[in-house]
Amino acid sequence: xxxxxxxxxxxxxxxxxxxxxxxxxxxxxxxxxxxxxxxxxxxxxxxxxxxxxxxxxxxxxxxxxxxxxxxxxxxxxxxxxxxxxxxxxxxxxxxxxxxxxxxxxxxxxxxxxxxxxxxxxxxxxxxxxxxxxxxxxxxxxxxxxxxxxxxxxxxxxxxxxxxxxxxxxxxxxxxxxxxxxxxxxxxxxxxxxxxxxxx
Amino acid sequence: xxxxxxxxxxxxxxxxxxxxxxxxxxxxxxxxxxxxxxxxxxxxxxxxxxxxxxxxxxxxxxxxxxxxxxxxxxxxxxxxxxxxxxxxxxxxxxxxxxxxxxxxxxxxxxxxxxxxxxxxxxxxxxxxxxxxxxxxxxxxxxxxxxxxxxxxxxxxxxxxxxxxxxxxxxxxxxxxxxxxxxxxxxxxxxxxxxxxxxxxxxxxxxxxxxxxxxxxxxxxxxxxxxxxxxxxxxxxxxxxxxxxxxxxxxxxxxxxxxxxxxxxxxxxxxxxxxxxxxxxxxx
Numbered sequence: 001x002x003x004x005x006x007x008x009x010x011x012x013x014x015x016x017x018x019x020x021x022x023x024x025x026x027x028x029x030x031x032x033x034x035x036x037x038x039x040x041x042x043x044x045x046x047x048x049x050x051x052x053x054x055x056x057x058x059x060x061x062x063x064x065x066x067x068x069x070x071x072x073x074x075x076x077x078x079x080x081x082x083x084x085x086x087x088x089x090x091x092x093x094x095x096x097x098x099x100x101x102x103x104x105x106x107x108x109x110x111x112x113x114x115x116x117x118x119x120x121x122x123x124x125x126x127x128x129x130x131x132x133x134x135x136x137x138x139x140x141x142x143x144x145x146x147x148x149x150x151x152x153x154x155x156x157x158x159x160x161x162x163x164x165x166x167x168x169x170x171x172x173x174x175x176x177x178x179x180x181x182x183x184x185x186x187x188x189x190x191x192x193x194x195x196x197x198x199x
Numbered sequence: 200x201x202x203x204x205x206x207x208x209x210x211x212x213x214x215x216x217x218x219x220x221x222x223x224x225x226x227x228x229x230x231x232x233x234x235x236x237x238x239x240x241x242x243x244x245x246x247x248x249x250x251x252x253x254x255x256x257x258x259x260x261x262x263x264x265x266x267x268x269x270x271x272x273x274x275x276x277x278x279x280x281x282x283x284x285x286x287x288x289x290x291x292x293x294x295x296x297x298x299x300x301x302x303x304x305x306x307x308x309x310x311x312x313x314x315x316x317x318x319x320x321x322x323x324x325x326x327x328x329x330x331x332x333x334x335x336x337x338x339x340x341x342x343x344x345x346x347x348x349x350x351x352x353x354x355x356x357x358x359x360x361x362x363x364x365x366x367x368x369x370x371x372x373x374x375x376x377x378x379x380x381x382x383x384x385x386x387x388x389x390x391x392x393x394x395x396x397x398x399x400x401x402x403x404x405x406x407x408x409x410x411x412x413x414x415x416x417x418x419x420x421x422x423x424x425x426x427x428x429x430x431x432x433x434x435x436x437x438x439x440x441x442x443x444x445x446x447x448x449x450x451x452x453x454x455x456x457x458x459x460x461x462x463x464x465x466x467x468x469x470x471x472x473x474x475x476x477x478x479x480x481x482x
Contacts, residue, residue, distance in 0.1 A: 065452060066234075066453070067427060085234075085237060085240070087235060087236045088212075088235065093234040094423050095424065096279050097237070097277045097279060098279055113239075116236065
């Protein structure tokens with residue numbers, strides 16, 4: 001049986017802005033999972049990505065802030081130059097500790113702490129990028145039986161990042177950019193249905 | 200990489216709790232109110248790097264081996280820093296804050312959580328350029344004696360100089376950063392005139408009392424590691440250590456707004472998270 005997923009964690013690097021726009025603008029208005037995103041950015045970039053994606057998405061897109069409670073119908077982006085961590089009480093923490101895979105925020109750090117907080121009830125999504133970041137996180141997700149999805153490297157703006165994950169772990173799904181949002185919507189609707197049945 | 204089999208083990212959280220308790224009882228360093236995810240990552244990574252098999256064994260080692268404790272302390276503390284980190288913060292200091300402090304006959308500044316000192320020397324340079332260094336004294340504190348040793352020497356590797364120079368320029372620097380240090384054997388050393396205006400000392404925000412009545416407190420990217428209860432206690436400590444009209448600068452993702460003592464502060468500059476302690480407020 002499919003585990004009761006509770007959260008979507010997303011990693012993106014080079015080319016991620018376009019990919020995120022494509023996905024977030026096609027998620028259902030009542031998308032049932034919170035979406036937490038690490039997009040690699042220049043450390044001193046003003047976080048206008050949040051504004052940009054918020055315009056295109058019917059979900060509320062925000063910069064994640066420390067101690068904030070993680071809620072459905074929301075998309076949270078890691079602030080530039082901070083690692084984004086998920087606490088076991090389902091709130092965010094930020095740190096400025098060393099870069100991981102030359103990155104801060106690091107996708108691995110988000111995925112690693114997401115696994116500690118949500119165990120197997122995670123959907124992990126790794127998108128386009130020229131980095132190795134996220135591969136270990138996907139490996140950890142896979143080992144704890146979370147759902148692992150990568151953007152098909154043949155379809156990615158930069159294939160290095162999804163490729164690195166595929167080399168490390170047999171991912172559950174390889175999807176083109178166009179397939180990702182409809183697939184996530186299917187999972188979201190399944191969850192909404194299950195919740196209604198329980199009631 | 201973290202040992203996945205253990206990830207779901209509820210024992211880990213119990214063992215971590217006991218480890219933190221042991222560290223507190225034995226050494227007085229209190230991490231019990233830190234945000235757990237960061238500590239857990241650090242502890243699990245240390246576990247993988249060492250030949251220790253469990254966190255309980257780590258606890259034994261911490262109790263019996265002070266050298267190992269020093270390693271753990273360094274694991275737990277964040278010593279990522281740079282000269283003029285977040286240049287806009289310093290630019291705002293220069294434009295909006297120092298002109299206010301200028302009116303005092305002398306200026307006492309407390310830099311809490313100063314780590315290896317780069318940001319303290321940055322502030323000292325800023326003070327000099329605004330003509331305030333001679334009447335200023337910076338108390339720079341950290342709980343980790345290892346980083347304080349580095350800070351006291353005022354010596355740093357030259358590998359990040361380019362980034363530092365760029366930060367300095369963005370902060371509105373009036374000269375060249377190179378005017379303030381001498382370079383030798385791939386190291387730079389800041390001029391002793393800055394060191395003379397800085398008192399480095401050990402102080403633990405979690406367990407130690409209010410510091411002294413100061414005109415400005417700088418504490419950036421420290422509160423983010425604390426849980427709400429501890430954040431609230433530390434903000435009270437800052438409140439009690441600041442004179443009325445004093446300035447508090449925190450990290451760009453930190454805030455005192457949630458706190459009971461938040462009402463005692465108002466923004467000088469909201470983007471840079473620089474506050475002033477109000478002259479009067481209702482408790």
